[in-house]
Each structure stands twice: as C-alpha cells, then as structure tokens.
Amino acid sequence: MGILLYSTFFENSDFYNILGSLCKIRLGYKGSSYLYYKTKKLDRLLGTGEKIDQISELLEDCNKEHIISFFKENHFKEIRNTFFHSAYSLTDEEYFLHDSEPIIINNWVQNSLNFETFITPKIEKIIAFFDFFKNLFLDSFNSYQNDKIVNGLFPNPVEVTIKGSERGLKGFIIKNSVQFYGKWHDSGIFYDEQYDMWTGKNITMYFPNLETIEIGELLRRYEDKDDIRKNNSEFFNLIDKIAERNNPNEKLRGTMLLVKFGNVRYEKMEAQQNEHKKNSFPKIILPYYKQAIELGGNIIDPAPIKKLIKELETEQM
Incomplete structure (x- = not known):
C-alpha cells in the first residue's frame, strides 16, 4: 500500500500543473x-521524471529550492516503474527491482531497497509534503471571507470581483463584460450551490490566442533571465512549439534566446581551467x-x- 501511494503521488499531472501555475503567478505572469x-x-x-524536469526551472526562478530538493531526494523512477509493471519482489525487509536499471544512492549501485x-x-x-501542500492550498481558498475587487487581465485589463463567503472562495465575476442582443451581461467562474459544482458563465476560450499570449509570456521570462540554471527541458519544449507554430516574431525571439544561452555556455567553457571539464562543454x-x-537560419546571419x-x-573529435 505504501509503494502504491508513493507511485501514484508522483504520477499526478494536476499536482505539477498547480505548482507550475502558482510559480507563474508568483513571477508576475498569468x-x-x-x-x-x-x-x-x-x-x-x-x-514522471519528465514532468519534474519541465517544472524545475520555474521552481528555480521562484527560489523554491526546498521543493526541488524534495523531488531530488524522494523521487526514484525505478520504484514507480517496477511497481506499476509488477517487476519487483518483496521480503519482509527488502524491495527488489527486476527488469530495471539499478538505483544509485550515495554513489552506491543498488538493486534492492530496505523498507x-x-x-x-x-x-x-x-x-507530510502532501498534507502541508493540501492544507496550504485549501487555506488559501478559505481565506476569502469577503468580496474583493482586483485588477485582472482577461486578456485585457478589467476590474474583477472575487467572491468570498463564510465557506471561502466562491469564484469571480467580471461586470458587464459580454454583450448579447444589445444587452450587457456579467461573466466569470463561480460555485453553483444547487448543482454542487464549479461553472463558467459567458466565457469564450480562443485557444490560438491563449497559446500566443502564454508563449509570449514564456519568451519574455527567458529574455529576462541571464541563464538557465536548473533544467532546460521547459525551454527546449518552448522552442519545439515555436518551430511548429512558425510565427516569424516568435522564431526570431526564440533564435536569439538559443544564441544567448549558447553564448553563456561558450563563455563558461572559455573560462574553465580544468581541461577535463572544458572538454565536456561542446x-x-x-x-x-x-x-x-x-529555427532562424533564414532570419539572422x-x-x-x-x-x-x-x-x-x-573540439569534440
């Protein structure tokens, strides 16, 4: 049961999406x-490991080193893989890995783990992590005891009323935001007491436009960074998406970022005194x-x- 809990905890995509979204908000983005x-x-x-890679640079940008350390110290893909594929055996004290790469712990290669x-x-x-995160997340909902007016972007600047209650957050309303048959109506997301569910009202999602906004923000975030410090998975996923969209402006910005971060690493190579380490840079x-x-060979020189x-x-030869 414990290993089932271990494996399913790290498998949950929503958990990573929530963390990533909170990081973006913390950094001033949507x-x-x-x-x-x-x-x-x-x-x-x-x-699972790839999901953690995708979020690592966001966590680094938010100075959430303790969360990065939590993943590094507690996530071992070999446990999850062997458990879900029934490629393990048990004794009273040990969990044995089968048809799996060994786990390296403190530079020791291990094919079994002590319970x-x-x-x-x-x-x-x-x-402990889940309990703390869950309570913190729910407490933030419950903290909205009264209505609060804030400025929002949907995607243009608007005044938003966050709906609070004795039971916490009940959604948000944007007054007179849409027009039907000559009359203005409110839009928003709110909790429907009658049907016991969250509902959206008068909201239209233009996914191509949403994607453009988010890619623009992601580009701006990397343009403001002097280096990629923790993990480049998110960045190269962005580059793949830009190449697929084939938007000239995005391609130019993406190309300049690739050159920028390549140059940062080239300068580090030039400054490296240890020849062995220097040879690993190319x-x-x-x-x-x-x-x-x-991406941009036809845009830049x-x-x-x-x-x-x-x-x-x-130099690699």
Whole structure:
C-alpha cells in the first residue's frame, strides 16, 4: 500500500500543473493549466521524471529550492516503474527491482531497497509534503471571507470581483463584460450551490490566442533571465512549439534566446581551467547553436553561429 501511494503521488499531472501555475503567478505572469506544450516531437504522455524536469526551472526562478530538493531526494523512477509493471519482489525487509536499471544512492549501485531505512522514510516525507501542500492550498481558498475587487487581465485589463463567503472562495465575476442582443451581461467562474459544482458563465476560450499570449509570456521570462540554471527541458519544449507554430516574431525571439544561452555556455567553457571539464562543454553548447540555425537560419546571419558549430565539432573529435 505504501509503494502504491508513493507511485501514484508522483504520477499526478494536476499536482505539477498547480505548482507550475502558482510559480507563474508568483513571477508576475498569468496562471496556466499547461505544464508543457504537446508537439509533434511528443508522441506520448510525459513520464514522471519528465514532468519534474519541465517544472524545475520555474521552481528555480521562484527560489523554491526546498521543493526541488524534495523531488531530488524522494523521487526514484525505478520504484514507480517496477511497481506499476509488477517487476519487483518483496521480503519482509527488502524491495527488489527486476527488469530495471539499478538505483544509485550515495554513489552506491543498488538493486534492492530496505523498507525501514529507505522506502518508509520516503513515504513519510511524501505524506507530510502532501498534507502541508493540501492544507496550504485549501487555506488559501478559505481565506476569502469577503468580496474583493482586483485588477485582472482577461486578456485585457478589467476590474474583477472575487467572491468570498463564510465557506471561502466562491469564484469571480467580471461586470458587464459580454454583450448579447444589445444587452450587457456579467461573466466569470463561480460555485453553483444547487448543482454542487464549479461553472463558467459567458466565457469564450480562443485557444490560438491563449497559446500566443502564454508563449509570449514564456519568451519574455527567458529574455529576462541571464541563464538557465536548473533544467532546460521547459525551454527546449518552448522552442519545439515555436518551430511548429512558425510565427516569424516568435522564431526570431526564440533564435536569439538559443544564441544567448549558447553564448553563456561558450563563455563558461572559455573560462574553465580544468581541461577535463572544458572538454565536456561542446556537447552541451551545440544543441543551442544547431537549433538556432534550424529555427532562424533564414532570419539572422547564420555565418558566425556556423563557425562556432564547426569549431565545437572539431573540439569534440
């Protein structure tokens, strides 16, 4: 039962979407239900580790190192994979992995895990994390005891009334926001007491426009960053989506970012004194420069980037 709880906790996509959305709001951007963009390169659902990768840079930008550490210290894909594929065996003390790569813990390669010293403490930390997160999340809903007027973007600036009650948040209303047959009507999202469910009223979702807004914000976030510090999965997923959309402005901005972050890594390579570490840089830098040529080779002058690519490929030999 404990391993089932462990595995399903890390599997829940909504959990990562909530974390990602809260991070975006914390950074001054709009919340989003998208953790990543589904592109032609992604012909399957993301694995748990990939979901964590997608959110890691957002958590880093929000200085949530403790959450990053929680994932790093407690998530082991080998446990989840072997459990859901019934590729394990048990004794009273040990969980044995079958048809799986071993787990490396403190530089030790292990094919079995002790319940008392390893698995049970991880499960306890997950329960504690979930309990704290759940209470914090629900308390934020319950804190809305009265109506509150705020400025919102839907997508243009509007005045929004957040509806509070003795039972907490009940939704929001935008007054006179839509017009039908010459009359103005309110729109919003609210809790319907009669049907015991959340409902939307007079809201139209223009998904292409929504995607454009979110990609624009994501580009701006990376334009404001001096480097990608924790994980580049989110960034390269953005580049894949830009390539698929083929919007000239987005392609130019994406290309400039690829060159920018490639240059940051090139400068780090040049400053590196340790030859062994220096030799590892070309394989890190090349994906940025090569994708810059692929995405925007017909927008920018490709000659300087191609020269750097040739230099780095020569150093790899």
